[in-house]
Amino acid sequence: MKSESEIKDTDLNFYGSDPGAVKFGNFINYYSFHDVGERINNLRPQMFPAPVDKQLVCLDIGCNTGELSKALYMYLQTVYPDCDIQILAIDIDSTLIERATVSNEFPNIKFITCNIMDQNDRLCIQKYLDSHQHTAFDVTFCFSVTMWIHLNNGDEGLLEFLKLIKSFSKTIIIEPQPWKCYRNAQRRVKKSGHSFELYSCLKIKSDVDSIIEKTMSEDTHVKTYESENSSWNRRVLSFSSMKLSA
Numbered sequence: 001m002k003s004e005s006e007i008k009d010t011d012l013n014f015y016g017s018d019p020g021a022v023k024f025g026n027f028i029n030y031y032s033f034h035d036v037g038e039r040i041n042n043l044r045p046q047m048f049p050a051p052v053d054k055q056l057v058c059l060d061i062g063c064n065t066g067e068l069s070k071a072l073y074m075y076l077q078t079v080y081p082d083c084d085i086q087i088l089a090i091d092i093d094s095t096l097i098e099r100a101t102v103s104n105e106f107p108n109i110k111f112i113t114c115n116i117m118d119q120n121d122r123l124c125i126q127k128y129l130d131s132h133q134h135t136a137f138d139v140t141f142c143f144s145v146t147m148w149i150h151l152n153n154g155d156e157g158l159l160e161f162l163k164l165i166k167s168f169s170k171t172i173i174i175e176p177q178p179w180k181c182y183r184n185a186q187r188r189v190k191k192s193g194h195s196f197e198l199y200s201c202l203k204i205k206s207d208v209d210s211i212i213e214k215t216m217s218e219d220t221h222v223k224t225y226e227s228e229n230s231s232w233n234r235r236v237l238s239f240s241s242m243k244l245s246a
């Protein structure tokens with residue numbers, strides 16, 4: 001996969017005249033359609049680990065313009081009233097990160113452009129952990145990102161991504177997209193004369209939810225919580241490792 005600096009501007013723009021026809025889920029107007037309040041209402045304190053430290057260090061992968069990251073920060077303050085909460089929020093699209101940064105009123109949230117699938121880009125993640133004297137994130141959020149990783153990196157890429165986040169996260173809160181969303185995404189870009197090249201090669205398809213759940217709960221992590229389906233038919237799952245220490 002190309003590093004963020006190598007990705008062409010055209011890859012990061014939407015196709016044709018439809019702002020919903022995007023390659024990475026980098027919608028410019030995402031939060032006009034996906035109410036952040038409803039997303040937060042789907043969270044439960046039981047999804048989160050008990051505080052072990054005065055500092056809680058979190059990662060939000062695919063933060064878009066940051067509205068959900070900021071709402072997560074405020075929610076975390078209610079779960080961990082005595083903790084210093086720090087969040088690294090990353091997104092592949094530098095324009096979205098710029099918007100998130102300009103409107104950021106929280107010094108405890110750092111927004112950085114980073115393609116999680118690129119080794120060089122990922123150095124910023126290790127650097128952030130080092131700067132907070134942590135070897136792993138206490139909580140990693142991964143909301144509505146797995147499909148985009150999967151469509152652009154194939155089955156192997158999806159599994160590599162899940163193993164990667166397990167390697168540096170004590171707790172992972174994940175909201176995977178079901179297969180139906182993939183068909184809609186492909187239909188949408190096709191209408192604009194493009195296509196997800198790997199779409200037809202994917203072997204993980206209608207079973208994507210169960211494969212994600214199985215991979216997440218293998219070896220190091222166990223499922224600790226699963227929400228009801230949200231109004232837009234997505235579940236939020238929480239997985240925790242007892243092995244990693246902060």
Ligand SMILES: C[S@@+](CC[C@H](N)C(=O)[O-])C[C@H]1O[C@@H](n2cnc3c(N)ncnc32)[C@H](O)[C@@H]1O
Nearest residue numbers: 024025026062064068091092115116143144148
């Ligand atoms: C559908 S949006 C979800 C935004 C937010 N997580 C939420 O649920 O409200 C998916 C985001 O993931 C980002 N993204 C996709 N592939 C990525 C990658 N390889 N590395 C980092 N961010 C990525 C997109 O740019 C987009 O902003």
